[in-house]
Amino acid sequence: xxxxxxxxxxxxxxxxxxxxxxxxxxxxxxxxxxxxxxxxxxxxxxxxxxxxxxxxxxxxxxxxxxxxxxxxxxxxxxxxxxxxxxxxxxxxxxxxxxxxxxxxxxxxxxxxxxxxxxxxxxxxxxxxxxxxxxxxxxxxxxxxxxxxxxxxxxxxxxxxxxxxxxxxxxxxxxxxxxxxxxxxxxxxxxxxxxxxxxxxxxxxxxxxxxxxxxxxxxxxxxxxxxxxxxxxxxxxxxxxxxxxxxxxxxxxxxxxxxxxxxxxxxxxxxxxxxxxxxxxxxxxxxxxxxxxxxxxxxxxxxxxxxxxxxxxxxxxxxxxxxxxxxxxxxxxxxxxxxxxxxxxxxxxxxxxxxxxxxxxxxxxxxxxxxxxxxxxxxxxxxxxxxxxxxxxxxxxxxxxxxxxxxxxxxxxxxxxxxxxxxxxxxxxxxxxxxxxxxxxxxxxxxxxxxxxxxxxxxxxxxxxxxxxxxxxxxxxxxxxxxxxxxxxxxxxxxxxxxxxxxxxxxxxxxxxxxxxxxxxxxxxxxxxxxxxxxxxxxxxxxxxxxxxxxxx
Numbered sequence: 001x002x003x004x005x006x007x008x009x010x011x012x013x014x015x016x017x018x019x020x021x022x023x024x025x026x027x028x029x030x031x032x033x034x035x036x037x038x039x040x041x042x043x044x045x046x047x048x049x050x051x052x053x054x055x056x057x058x059x060x061x062x063x064x065x066x067x068x069x070x071x072x073x074x075x076x077x078x079x080x081x082x083x084x085x086x087x088x089x090x091x092x093x094x095x096x097x098x099x100x101x102x103x104x105x106x107x108x109x110x111x112x113x114x115x116x117x118x119x120x121x122x123x124x125x126x127x128x129x130x131x132x133x134x135x136x137x138x139x140x141x142x143x144x145x146x147x148x149x150x151x152x153x154x155x156x157x158x159x160x161x162x163x164x165x166x167x168x169x170x171x172x173x174x175x176x177x178x179x180x181x182x183x184x185x186x187x188x189x190x191x192x193x194x195x196x197x198x199x200x201x202x203x204x205x206x207x208x209x210x211x212x213x214x215x216x217x218x219x220x221x222x223x224x225x226x227x228x229x230x231x232x233x234x235x236x237x238x239x240x241x242x243x244x245x246x247x248x249x250x251x252x253x254x255x256x257x258x259x260x261x262x263x264x265x266x267x268x269x270x271x272x273x274x275x276x277x278x279x280x281x282x283x284x285x286x287x288x289x290x291x292x293x294x295x296x297x298x299x300x301x302x303x304x305x306x307x308x309x310x311x312x313x314x315x316x317x318x319x320x321x322x323x324x325x326x327x328x329x330x331x332x333x334x335x336x337x338x339x340x341x342x343x344x345x346x347x348x349x350x351x352x353x354x355x356x357x358x359x360x361x362x363x364x365x366x367x368x369x370x371x372x373x374x375x376x377x378x379x380x381x382x383x384x385x386x387x388x389x390x391x392x393x394x395x396x397x398x399x400x401x402x403x404x405x406x407x408x409x410x411x412x413x414x415x416x417x418x419x420x421x422x423x424x425x426x427x428x429x430x431x432x433x434x435x436x437x438x439x440x441x442x443x444x445x446x447x448x449x450x451x452x453x454x455x456x457x458x459x460x461x462x463x464x465x466x467x468x469x470x471x472x473x474x475x476x477x478x479x480x481x482x483x484x485x486x487x488x489x490x491x492x493x494x495x496x497x498x499x500x501x502x503x504x505x506x507x508x509x510x511x512x513x514x515x516x517x518x519x520x521x522x523x524x525x526x527x528x529x530x531x532x533x534x535x536x537x538x539x540x541x542x543x544x545x546x547x548x549x550x551x552x
Contacts, residue, residue, distance in 0.1 A: 012064035036083035043080040054080025091473040092461035098532035099457040106483040111152030120334035122159040125238040129245040131370045134391035138407035140334035142492035145543045150487040157255040171231040177202035195386030271318035280352035295348035317349035331362035367412040374420040398423035401546045405432040409496035438503035442534040443550040459524040468509040499540045
C-alpha cells in the first residue's frame, strides 16, 4: 500500500515539478485512525521550491492524484499534510492474506538468500554468563530471526576469547582454590576471580586429577602444579557451563570459534606479516605499530609490544580476516558498548590488508549496560558469581520468555532497567504477559467456537466496519512493514513495541465485542479478524524468541 500511494503521489507531483527524481516521499502512519491510514508532508517539501502555500500545493496534488480503488478518501490536514484513507476492502484484504500465509505472513525475500554472519555473546570463558551477555544473546538472536525473515541466509557464531591475561587469571584463581587458598587470603591472585564457581571448578579438577593418573596435577602434598592442565580444564568446564546457560535461554549457534586457534594455526602471525607487507606498519621504540590514522583512527596503534606479545585488537583483525575469507560479505557483530573503542582499529586493520574489504565492514550493534532491580533496589551480586547477576539467575527468577522480551524490548543503545517484580507479574503492566494473554484469549474464543479455522480464509469480511475493527486491521497491515524496518535498522525493539500495540488493540476489541453471535456472517468475519491477529502475534513473538501460549 505504501508503494502504491508513493507511486500515485509521484504521478501527481509531475504536474507541479519537471523532475521528481529528487523528491523524498515519506509516508507516516497517523497515531489516530481518524487521521487516515497514511500521511505525507510532500506539499510542505515543495513549498519552498514552488514558492507557494503548502495547503495550496496539497490541494493541487490531491486534484492531480490518479483515482484508485484502494484509496477511499484523501484530505488536507494542518499546515499541509495529506492524509490517505484506504478503502475497507483493501484493509480487509490484509486479513485474508494473513490467514492464507500463516507462518509465512510478514516474511519477505529482501536478502535474496545472501549470506550474513552474526556474531553475538562471545563471552570470555572465565565465568557464568552475566546479564549483559544475556542482553547480547537476546538482541543477537532476534537479529538473526529478523534477518532470516527478510530472506537472508544466517550463520550464528560465538567467538571464545580463550587466550590472554583473563585466562591466565582464571588459571591462577583455580590453582589457588585447589591449593586451599581462598579469595580473602593475601596470597590469592590480585586480579583473580572470586566467585564460588571457581571453587566448583577446583573441586571438579581435583576429583579428575585423582582419578586419571596421566593427567595428575596434584603432588603428594596436595599442591597443584600443572598450570596448563588447569587452564585447559577450567576453560572446558566454563564453556560447558555457558552452553548450559545458552540452552536455558534457548539460543543455538552454528559455529564456535576459538581465539587460541588463531594462534596455534598461525593465523595471527600470518595476518601481521600481511600487514607488514602492505606497508601500513612501522617499527618505533622497539614496538610494531599499525598506522591506523591512515584509515580514520585518532592515533596509530601498537600491534606488538616491545616486551613481546600482540595487543588485543590484533587477533580480532585476524579473526575478521577469516570471516571475510569464509565468504561473508556481510557481518554483524552484536557486542557490549565497551567494545566501541575497538571498532575503528579493527576496521583500520582490515582496510590495511588490501583485500578489497569495504569501509564500514563489519557492522556493529552495541548494547548498553543492564541494571537489575527487585523491590525498588538494585541487585548487584549473584551468590554463585560473586560479582554480578548471572543470566541463569534471571531465567530462574522470571522464566525464559520474560527474560528474552525484557532484554530485547529497548533500543540496544539505551541503558536498560530490568525490573524482576514487573517481569514476574501476571498483570497487564507486564508487556510479556499482556501480549501472550492476547494470543491466549484468541485461542480460547476459537476453542469455544470449535469450527474450522482454515475455512475462515474464505469468510466475507464486509461486516468489519467498527472503529475497533478498523484499528485492528490497520495494525495487522503494519506487520510486514515492521518486520522489514526492524531488520533494516537492526532494531528488534521495534518488533517488541509493535506487538504491545497490537495486543492493546486486540484487548480493546475483545472487551467491547461479542464474537460467537447468531449472525453467521458477522461471526465468521470477527473470528477471521482475531485469527489473523493471532497469526501476527504468534509470528512476531517467534521473531523475539518468545512463546505464544494457547492457555494462561
